[in-house]
Amino acid sequence: MKAKPSSVVSIGSEDTIVQLADLFRLMGDPTRLRIILTCLGNPIKVGDIAEHLGLSSSLVSHHLRLLKAARVLRSERRGKQIFYSALDDHIRCVIDDMVVHIGEPLDIEEGD
Amino acid sequence: MKAKPSSVVSIGSEDTIVQLADLFRLMGDPTRLRIILTCLGNPIKVGDIAEHLGLSSSLVSHHLRLLKAARVLRSERRGKQIFYSALDDHIRCVIDDMVVHIGEPLDIEEGD
């Protein structure tokens, strides 16, 4: 019961739609989504993200820049290292809802 | 076993992540997102979607095929026309959560 069925059917602003699409597009890449998921817990440094996911630091950094610019993640420097974490919990909610969606069994006939 | 279970959140499977990314990628295109939003209400026929959004029927049809294959939308034929509507309410929840996210004011300082 996180998102109440407040009809969001008419979002309205075209600008809002573009913003929404931007966020969704960022989450639409598996590598980037993995990075997001990795950052949902405690702040984690770039090197650890890269090692954990088996990616180069360069690639991780490229993605982190986009995610930070889109305000999905935030960064915090501690000495030589920089820690990334989720900016808020909304992304977690979004992902959670989507997990429910794909977990939905196909109880309707496929009409074609 | 997969590469490394992150277990940061309740999502584990790599396959799940790819499925999630697929859905998010579909929602990551403004045109497609507009089509989805248009279909969140009552079932609407292709021609009306196209007219409502100022797009060609061909383009709308291309997008509808992807959205139907991804089980975001469902189709229902009535005579000559085919009506599309959301397959369930989860997508609406996802969008709703994301709207909340972009509506969040920036009350934290940006680290550079």
Add this chain to the structure above:
DNA sequence: TCTACATTTGAACAGGTATTCATATGTTGG
């Protein structure tokens, strides 16, 4: 300062994808 470490950045390449146009398929009514 010099060195080693951590992260970022830019360019370049490869693969993906949104759009358009032309054509095909399918449906209803005469």
Add this chain to the structure above:
DNA sequence: CCAACATATGAATACCTGTTCAAATGTAGA
């Protein structure tokens, strides 16, 4: 069956983007 309409499909194109590599920037310690 034929004509008119509604939607789907395939190919071609132009654009976008994820990845890699090399180099740069920044940081802490000796």
